[in-house]
Structures are given as C-alpha cells and as structure tokens.
Amino acid sequence: MSATLLGIMAAGQGSAVAGQGYADRPEAQPLYEKLESQGFEHEYLRAVLDDAKQQESILKAMSRPAEKRLTWGEYRKIFVEPKRISQGLEFWKEHADTLARAEAQYGVPAEIIVSIIGVETRYGRIMGNYRVLDALATLGFDYPKRGEFFLGQLEQYLLMTREEGIEPGTLKGSYAGAMGYGQFIPSSFRHFAVDFDGDGKRNIWGNPVDAIGSVAHYFSEHGWQPGEPVRSNVVMDKPAQDEWINADLKPEVTLAQWAERGIHTQRGLDQDQTATLMRLEMEDGDHYWFGLHNFYVITRYNHSRLYASAVYELSQAIREARGND
Secondary structure: OHHHHHHHHOOOOOOOOOOOOOOOOOHHHHHHHHHHHHOOHHHHHHHHHHHHHHHHHHHHOOOOHHHHOOEEEHHHHHHHHHHHHHHHEEEEEEEEHHHHHHHHHHHHHOOOOOOOOOOOHOOOHHHOOHHHHHHHHHHHHHHHHHHHHHHHHHHOOOOOOOOHOOOOOOOOEEOOEEEEOOOOOOOHHHHHHHOOOOOOOOOOOHHHHHHHHHHHHHHHOOOOOOOOOEEEEOOOOOOOHHHEEEEOOOEEEEHHHHHHOOEEEOOOOOOEEEEEEEEEEEOOEEEEEEEEEHHHHHHHHOOHOOOOHHHHHHHHHHHHHHHHH
C-alpha cells in the first residue's frame, strides 16, 4: 500500500481500526439506504457491517497484483506449467460429460472452461481464505482508489446471500471478494451463475457442475463466438509504431487495416475482423500477437492481456495433453 493511502486512512475521522466493524462509518449510510429500499432491516445491516473486519493484508495485496508486476515470461511460468496441465487433464476426465454439455449449450470450448477454473483456483484447491464480507468491506471502505466499486459489490453480496439463503459471514474467497471454483464476484454471480445440475441451487463453491455451467454461461453472455480463433501470429514488414502496441484490450482495427500498416497474420482469417496488437515480454525477447474477439472476451473475466494469454495457452496445453492421453 502506498504511503499516501496509509496517510489518508490514518487521518480520516471515520477510518476503521483493524479488527473493528464498519457499522458506524459515514460511508455506510448510502448503503443502508439502498438496501433498506430493497427490503432489508436497518438493524440487520448494522449487525452485518459490525461483523465485517478490516484486513490489512488485503490492502497490501491490492497494491501488488501479479498482472502489473510480472513480465509475460514470469507470469506464464506460474500458470502454464506441468502440474496445472495434469490437474486440468484430470478435471476434464472427471467432468467430461458436464463439460461436453456446457460446450454444446453455450458454445464455449471445454478447454477454455477447464483452463479458467485451473487459472483461478487450481480446480477448487485454492479458492481463498478471506471472508468475502471482510474483503468487500475492507476494499469498499478503506481502499479509496476503487471504493465505489467494492461498496457496490458489497451491496450485491448482501442481495446475493439473501437470495441464496446464505449467512453473509460464512463464505470465503479471494482478497478481492471473488468466490468459488471460477472466482465470481457477487455481481457476476447474480447475473451469470447457473444451476447446471438442476438441484435448485447455484453452488459454485462446492459443486463443480454448477461452476462449469456458470463459467460457460459467463463467456456466452459476454459474446464468445463459437468456432472462432482467440489470437493469431504476427508478421511485420517493418517495426510497428509504439502507439499501436498494447493500446487497448478491445480490438478496433481490422486485419485488413493492419495489413495496410505492414502487419500481417496467417492466411484464411476473415480480414474484416478486428484485432489488437500485443507485445509480450519473454526471456528470449519480445513476442507479438494479435488478440482477436474471443481474446477480448477472455479479458472480460480479468482485464489483463497476461491473464487472457495464460488462459489461452493453458487451454491449448490441456487440450493437447487430452489428445495424447
């Protein structure tokens, strides 16, 4: 955490002390009003926020996300490695029927679903040890940079726990409040989690069937195009201008327009589709790729080209391992 943020927290009259709740924070008033208008009782909300505790380690973790401090080569070693590939292969074997059904229903390849769950939680092995309530309250009240977003997620969380019949203080997740096999934040759970086994519950914490269906539904709703590529290689007639590289996650320049700039890709791709030009740093130098529409869809899960590249490359490694098995 920055010294500036520490100073803001120390100076603020309403700042929470580690281990104390948030019920009396002035910033809680709008949250009370929003939730009371949706049928919550004031005393219940006060009790929940009083139970929420600041976690200093969460604030420290937010200041050093891997996507911002590692090169692609360093990041890749964490996720595209033999153990995670073998675990992915075993997960695919165990849930082959469910993955096939999800692919048929939502159009999302099984290997992409498997890869997401592998990158997020090592197939349910590491789903987070922070209470979701503590994570969202800590970041909502004591992380000004994104406080508004996380207070919104806290609101979504309380709505979610009421809908699902869950006590708010019981669920655990990541330091950012993400939950379950696929690490959904509360708003994503409410919009995209599905009851994929038909038991009347959307259980992404203990039921990999629901988790698989929910990840597939998320990608489908974010515009995954079945059968279309994720990224493609790059061949340059001349060096690209710096402002063209890593400019945006969303592809806006067509392959035909890139070709006019002297930057080409493999034959057979629709030249009217858009692509974003990426430079990823490896030990042997810079590697260049075009991120296509489905690559952009992966970044809707985590807004990072490193993350999307890891998901894609792990998916291909797992698919290859399955083909060779």
